[in-house]
Amino acid sequence: MPTDPVISVKGLLKRYGERIAVHDVDLEVARGEVFALLGPNGAGKTTTVEILEGHRCPTAGRARVLGVDPVKGDARWRARLGMVVQSSHLTDELTVEEVVGHFATYYPSPRSPDEVIELVGLTEQRNQRLRSLSGGQQRRVEVALGMVGRPELLFLDEPTTGFDPEARRRFWDLIDALASEGTTIVLTTHYLEEAERLADRVGVIVAGRIVAIGPPATLAGRHRAASVVRWREAGRTVEHATDRPTAFVLELSSRLGGEIPGLTIARPTLEDVYLEMIGAAA
Numbered sequence: 001m002p003t004d005p006v007i008s009v010k011g012l013l014k015r016y017g018e019r020i021a022v023h024d025v026d027l028e029v030a031r032g033e034v035f036a037l038l039g040p041n042g043a044g045k046t047t048t049v050e051i052l053e054g055h056r057c058p059t060a061g062r063a064r065v066l067g068v069d070p071v072k073g074d075a076r077w078r079a080r081l082g083m084v085v086q087s088s089h090l091t092d093e094l095t096v097e098e099v100v101g102h103f104a105t106y107y108p109s110p111r112s113p114d115e116v117i118e119l120v121g122l123t124e125q126r127n128q129r130l131r132s133l134s135g136g137q138q139r140r141v142e143v144a145l146g147m148v149g150r151p152e153l154l155f156l157d158e159p160t161t162g163f164d165p166e167a168r169r170r171f172w173d174l175i176d177a178l179a180s181e182g183t184t185i186v187l188t189t190h191y192l193e194e195a196e197r198l199a200d201r202v203g204v205i206v207a208g209r210i211v212a213i214g215p216p217a218t219l220a221g222r223h224r225a226a227s228v229v230r231w232r233e234a235g236r237t238v239e240h241a242t243d244r245p246t247a248f249v250l251e252l253s254s255r256l257g258g259e260i261p262g263l264t265i266a267r268p269t270l271e272d273v274y275l276e277m278i279g280a281a282a
């Protein structure tokens with residue numbers, strides 16, 4: 001049975017004086033979806049997310065989040081959301097355990113603070129004061145605070161900035177687990193690999209406008225793009241773009257008498273199509 005979208009946005013516009021930060025954005029996010037917003041610095045990602053969180057008023061347009069206009073969202077509505085904002089300041093004297101436990105009391109049906117601390121990988125630091133944590137560990141506390149209320153919809157603004165590679169992978173597993181429980185997740189990120197790994201759909205925003213939207217694997221016709229076959233021949237690297245890489249490689253192998261030295265076959269990565277889109281839009 002189809003359900004109403006968790007997020008529905010039509011003609012969203014945000015102006016700061018003369019500058020238009022968000023320009024005529026239309027967007028729907030379905031229940032249970034993981035949606036990633038990509039775009040260069042200053043593109044309008046945070047502004048869009050903060051309007052959806054009820055932290056900024058749009059200049060024009062219509063937004064509904066869990067069926068409510070975010071400008072009018074009350075405490076009950078807010079308790080259904082989780083938020084990890086871009087920069088909070090956790091220079092507190094409280095310990096990890098104290099702050100997560102304290103936040104849990106704000107919500108009607110919180111997760112166990114112990115479980116959340118474990119999920120974000122801070123069990124060893126649970127008795128450390130926040131101000132003594134590293135940048136990446138503080139970010140993990142922020143992620144813990146965003147999820148402790150068992151949100152239906154979780155906003156994550158650049159959640160893994162400052163994470164080491166292992167923490168990032170661990171975070172990805174955490175997002176998988178939340179998504180499999182049915183949590184709808186909207187994240188912004190500059191890590192294309194992260195968007196590819198996590199998102200059911202991505203939206204690319206440039207200068208306030210959404211220029212492409214779709215599953216990462218097929219964004220901008222990526223799956224139909226030519227493959228580039230590279231190999232070594234006569235002491236140099238040769239490359240050839242083709243729509244039929246298998247047939248090309250078979251012919252090449254036959255011409256070179258079997259093994260093809262230094263063979264690689266590459267399709268455009270999400271980063272390739274993203275950079276092309278950004279360049280074209282600029």
Ligand code: ATP
Nearest residue numbers: 016019020021039040041042043044045046047048
């Ligand atoms: P980043 O990747 O750097 O976080 P972003 O895509 O999240 O960027 P926003 O923070 O939404 O971008 O900013 C969009 C535009 O709006 C930028 O040009 C920014 O300078 C401008 N802007 C954001 N907040 C304000 C504000 N409070 N007053 C004036 N201009 C603002």
